[in-house]
Amino acid sequence: MASDDDTAGTARPLLFVSYSRGDLARARPVIELLEGAGYDAWWDGRLEGGENYLQTTETALEGAAAVVVLWSATSVDSHWVRDEAQRGRERGCLVPLTIDGTMAPLGFRQFQLLDISGWDGSPVSPEAARILVAVKARVGEGAPATTPVRAPSPAAPAPRAGISRRTVMIGGAGAVGAAGLLGAWQFGLFGSPANATTSMVVLPFANETGDPEKKYFSDGLARELRTILARNPRLKVVAPTSSSVEGEDEFALGRKLGVAHVLRGAVQRDTAKVRVQADLVTVENGEVVWSDQYDGTLEDVFAVQSEIAGKVALSLVAKIASETEAKQSLATQADIGGTQSVEAYEAFLRGMALYDLGAGGDSDLSGLAQFEAAIAADPDYAAAHAMRATMLLNLAVAASDAGETRRLFAEAITAAKRAIALEERLAQGHLALGFALNNGQLKRAAALPSYQAAERLGAGDGDVLRQVATFYSYGAEHERAGRLIETALELDPLNARAFRSAGFVALMAHDYPKVISRMERALALNPTLASAYYAMAVARLAQGDAAGALALAEKERTPIFRLTATAAAAARLGDTAGSAKAMAQILADYGDAALYQQAQVKAQQGDKAAALALLDRAVGEGDPGLLWAPRDPLLDPLRGEPAFGELLSRLGS
Incomplete structure (x- = not known):
């Protein structure tokens, strides 16, 4: 590392590096990179014995040209790091990096977060180049004119697209290409604040076809527009399901969601032609910012979609940035994992409508058929x-035959890997692969990179974050799960699935009142939602209310969950016959596909030996229910049993 004397009279820009002491090994390469690039990097390792820590630190913090914050699972919980980041934000010189894929905490997510979790510490890597671009953007005129670090050569590998759509390398020695211009725009090199954003919601477009069966098309078109616009870091776009609310005044809904603008529209179509009308209006006064109408063939729908998204982005970003920057922002809205086949697109939209319904059973089978039809029409349709x-995973979880469950999980892994091979930047592909490895094969360590990738790629997507939060809730990272699920609710405050996931995260944290409140909210938003009543029944049982648990269990839509909760509640009520009847139905309908649920019931019935034997068999079968075992309230009677502790050790818990 360079010393303070290396500048020989030339003042070097001072950078304050904020990190958690537990991350020192990861912080050193960053410090060395900055020093090697000609900056004076201050960090607490430079404190001499006897120095006044607070005074010296504050002086460095106030005098720094930029505050480089290294976010991690450890540092997000550090009051020192948060305070230092807060000062960097107040002074307008914050450069946030994530060294392990952890999101910045609330209050700092409006800043572009540079993910360097995959960096090997090499000063000539793409990650190193992006760090220096971000720092130079903040330091401005005080940055070194030249640096000792060699710029990546044209032959150097380009940054992996899957890392983040928001991190673009400036290649070459001083020349900035199209991708470099985008990176410059994102880091604020053109002058306006890089963190400036404006908010909007895309409402479901009105179905004016005269055919209620075509509603999937108008809703789906709006959903795809949301997806495109949400890729623009200058736009805060409310998550899809938050805006899927019918029968409510659009301006009232906009105010409820806290957004400044509403994109509304209408669709007319027949077998060959389509007309799309769209308006962008302000929530505060109803002013029409932009309005247009498009007529064309169905094959034109992709161009229409792109043009609407482009004009909306230009109209809004130009309010907070220059026209040049607004145009640069459009580069972030490129299609990811899409298609140019109308037949495939329509099938995909029908499938998404069924997925959003979340009713399980036949609805999932129908959704699967639609996605398979989309693939038949376009085999390279990654989404x-x-x-x-x-959908294969949804069916695997609900399957009543162990062999069928294994087959469905294996198919899901193949499908997810195909999606990732076609488009690495698609968060949903990583989510599906992670879920299949974790739930289908109990390979938590193997699943972790997939969930981390999904978290990075879908950092602003509440639907993604709720699933990642659920993954963390099964393990020891309950606080991280809680933070992520709260962010998901913040991003998607009217999403039934998000509240259901929040309920299960609370269940794993043994916060039973929150389980009830979250699930009640989920059902208020979507009364057909599966498994919500089951979670409430388990929570009531854990609170000692067996009668209330039984009443809730009877309302559960998913048979295996209904039977399990019923058998457990009946046992706690002393209804031996009722509990035995529900248990017999589980055996008849599910057999070895429900070994974990059988163990839950036996534990509640007081037969610990049988429960432990069933759990042992479940391990051999790879039963995904075992993910619950470390925190499952229904297994509480087994805690303290040596055999149960040994089983958890085998699971890596």
Whole structure:
């Protein structure tokens, strides 16, 4: 590392590096990179014995040209790091990096977060180049004119697209290409604040076809527009399901969601032609910012979609940035994992409508058929492969035959890997693969990179974050799960699935009142939602209310969950016959596909030996229910049993 004397009279820009002491090994390469690039990097390792720590630190913090914050699972919980980041934000010189894929905490997510979790510490890597671009953007005129670090050569590998759509390398020695211009725009090199954003919601477009069966098309078109616009870091776009609310005044809904603008529209179509009308209006006064109408063939729908998204982005970003920057922002809205086949697109939209319904059973089978139809029409449709994997997973979880469950999980893994091979930047593909490895094969360590990738790629997507939070809730990272699920609710405050996931995260944290409140909210938003009543029944049982648990269990839509909760509640009520009847139905309908649920019931019936034997068999079968074992309230009677502790050790818990 360079010393303070290396500048020989030339003042070097001071950078304050904020990190958690537990991350020192990861912080050193960053410090060395900055020093090697000609900056004066201050960090607490430079404190001399006897120095006044607070005074010296504050002086460095106030005098720094930029505050480089290294976010991690450890540092997000550090009051020192948060305070230092807060000062960097107040002074307008914050450069946030994530060294392990952890999101910045609330209050700092409006800043572009540079993910360097895959960096090997090499000063000539793409990650190193992006760090220096971000720092130079903040330091401005005080940055070194030249640096000792060699710029990546044209032959150097380009940054992996899957890392983040928001991190773009400036290649070459001083020359900036199209991708470099985008990177410059994102880091604020053109002058306006890089963190400036404006908010909007895309409402479901009105179905004016005269055919209620075509509603999937108008809703789906709006959903795809949301997806495109949400890729623009200058736009805060409310998550899809938050805006899927019918029968409510659009301006009232906009105010409820806290957004400044509403994109509304209407669709007319027949077998060959389509007309799309769209308006962008302000929530505060109803002013029409932009309005247009498009007529064309169905094959034109992709161009229409792109043009609407482009004009909306230009109209809004130009309010907070220059026209040049607004145009640069459009580069972030490129299609990811899509198709140019109308037949495939329509099938995909029908599948998504069924997925959003979340009713399980035949609805999931129908959704799977639609995604398979989309793939048949376009074998390279990555998003369809990812959603096919997702539907296979839904069916695997609900399957009543152990062999069928294994087959469905294996198919889902193949489908998810195909989606990732076609488009690495697609978060849903990583989510599906992670879920299949974790739930289908109990390979938590193997699943972790997939969930981390999904978290990075879908950092602003509440639907992604709720699934990642659920993964973390099964392990020891309950606080991280809680933070992520709260962010998901913040991003998607009217999403039934998000509240259901929040309920299960609370269940794993043994916060039973929150389980009830979250699930009640989920059902208020979507009364057909599966498994919500089951979670509430388990929570009531854990609170000692067996009668209330039984009443809730009887309302559960998913048979295996209904039977399990019923058998457990009846046992706690002393209804031996009722509990035995529900248990017999589990055996008859599910057999070895429900070994974990049988163990839950036996534990509640007081037969610990039988429960432990069933759990042992479940391990051999790879029963995904075992993910619950470390925190499952229904297994509480087994805690303290040596055999149960040994079983958890085998599971890596």
